[in-house]
Amino acid sequence: xxxxxxxxxxxxxxxxxxxVTTVACGGGNQTTTTSNSVSSTSVTPKRLSDGQYPxxxxxxxxxxxxxxxxxxxxxxxxxxxxxxxxxxxxxEEIKDGKKSYLKVENGEPALYLTEDFKxxxxxxxxxVQTNPQNGQQETVVVRRESNFWTPFAASLAGNLxxxxxxxxxxxxxxxxxPVYQSGGIMRGYGxxxxxxxxxxxxxxxxxxxxxxxxxxxxxxxxxxxxxxxxSTTNRTPSSTRGTNxxxxxxxxxxxxxxxxxxxxxxxxxxxxxxxxxxxxxxSSGSRRSSGSGGRRx
Amino acid sequence: xxxxxxxxxxxxxxxxxxxxxxxGSEVAPILGVLNRAAxxxxxxxxxxxxxxxxxxxxxxxxxxYDEYWLSASNEGDVFWNEGEAGDYFxxxxxxxxxxxxxxxxxxxxxxxxxxxxxxVVVMLTVAYEGEVPELETDLSNIPxxxxxxxxxxxxxxxxxxxxxxxxxxxxxxxxxxxxxxxLQYFPELIPL
Numbered sequence: 255x256x257x258x259x260x261x262x263x264x265x266x267x268x269x270x271x272x273x274v275t276t277v278a279c280g281g282g283n284q285t286t287t288t289s290n291s292v293s294s295t296s297v298t299p300k301r302l303s304d305g306q307y308p309x310x311x312x313x314x315x316x317x318x319x320x321x322x323x324x325x326x327x328x329x330x331x332x333x334x335x336x337x338x339x340x341x342x343x344x345x346e347e348i349k350d351g352k353k354s355y356l357k358v359e360n361g362e363p364a365l366y367l368t369e370d371f372k373x374x375x376x377x378x379x380x381x382v383q384t385n386p387q388n389g390q391q392e393t394v395v396v397r398r399e400s401n402f403w404t405p406f407a408a409s410l411a412g413n414l415x416x417x418x419x420x421x422x423x424x425x426x427x428x429x430x431x432p433v434y435q436s437g438g439i440m441r442g443y444g445x446x447x448x449x450x451x452x453x454x455x456x457x458x459x460x461x462x463x464x465x466x467x468x469x470x471x472x473x474x475x476x477x478x479x480x481x482x483x484x485s486t487t488n489r490t491p492s493s494t495r496g497t498n499x500x501x502x503x504x505x506x507x508x509x510x511x512x513x514x515x516x517x518x519x520x521x522x523x524x525x526x527x528x529x530x531x532x533x534x535x536x537s538s539g540s541r542r543s544s545g546s547g548g549r550r551x
Numbered sequence: 552x553x554x555x556x557x558x559x560x561x562x563x564x565x566x567x568x569x570x571x572x573x574x575g576s577e578v579a580p581i582l583g584v585l586n587r588a589a590x591x592x593x594x595x596x597x598x599x600x601x602x603x604x605x606x607x608x609x610x611x612x613x614x615x616y617d618e619y620w621l622s623a624s625n626e627g628d629v630f631w632n633e634g635e636a637g638d639y640f641x642x643x644x645x646x647x648x649x650x651x652x653x654x655x656x657x658x659x660x661x662x663x664x665x666x667x668x669x670x671v672v673v674m675l676t677v678a679y680e681g682e683v684p685e686l687e688t689d690l691s692n693i694p695x696x697x698x699x700x701x702x703x704x705x706x707x708x709x710x711x712x713x714x715x716x717x718x719x720x721x722x723x724x725x726x727x728x729x730x731x732x733x734l735q736y737f738p739e740l741i742p743l
Contacts, residue, residue, distance in 0.1 A: 505651025
């Protein structure tokens, strides 16, 4: 009898301690997620419950490749996503008077469109400029334009970027818009595939460059000699023995990144650095622990 | 903690930087490869695909020149939050860029003497998703560094790279990086 009670007590103790540690782990983890909510301030939901929603309007922004849909019968009426599959309505469906709609299945959105459905295309004109604060080159948006894009245009005009063959047209797939043009409606697509990545790589193989949305999501930086060498590949080597560069040698650096930043302009409050690795000979005072950064609990 | 994050299905981001210092009278051709990769990166405005191909070429070149490896060092960190990884990546860029002169002054030209540099330092930084044990370790010995460079090449083939940085000093053939400058601006280098 005593044994049974002891056993039950042990089990109870184990269950209790386990749940406490789980909560502790979870708690420590939640503190880190508070910082990055700065970056996306839009209140537009990115998830919808499954079902069908008639589409009133759609727009595509090539800054980040995000679609914004205005839906009928959903609360709130707008929905934004950067991974959206599209398909054309079949001829029978169109005959039956079916209008363009969004279908959400297992949380995956797919847009079924009539052939003349126009998606507003917001184009961001970017330039590489020198950031006056640090003298490094960065990509910035200088202005915006807009046009309309019909992925499933019926009229096979000469400027159609591409045409899906046969039944693939009526199956949801990922599409990348054609190259932006300011005059006339943009028709067709630049690339398509069963995954977003394959749609992007089919665009790449056609145009030999990434689609605008991918390019605009890439943060570019360069510094040093490479930055100010525009086509002047031949220059006399300079002796750097003078102190013109603070005693430093010459050098060049380039960087491309598709990572978001946290949006915190202050020095990064790095979390407990026990996840760090490396040869670790460096006195970790210089850059590691900038500011107050201790362990956050 | 990391196990818990893994169980929650969170994405694991790793940012790592490696320094490699080559020395010898034959190292100057590496600067050609580095400059070509940098120029292509500028023309493609940092497109990851293009930079990844350049990174593979740089790693293959470095592996071919292994007899000139003199010292190396690496550092990195693991993140469960993309924003923090991006911040750290930018921090590293600023730190790498501060080790060489960004403003060039062409006042002192010595047209006739071409001191072929004996030292070249390459700083490679990548941010990737997932886990690569070959990179997340101490790379300051020749076998580990060899495996690390090969792992970088494989990483590019797997499309797991989210960000790439390449820095090198000196900038081109004919410029010099002296031993004193090495000691002063690259204190973390460990002899191989």
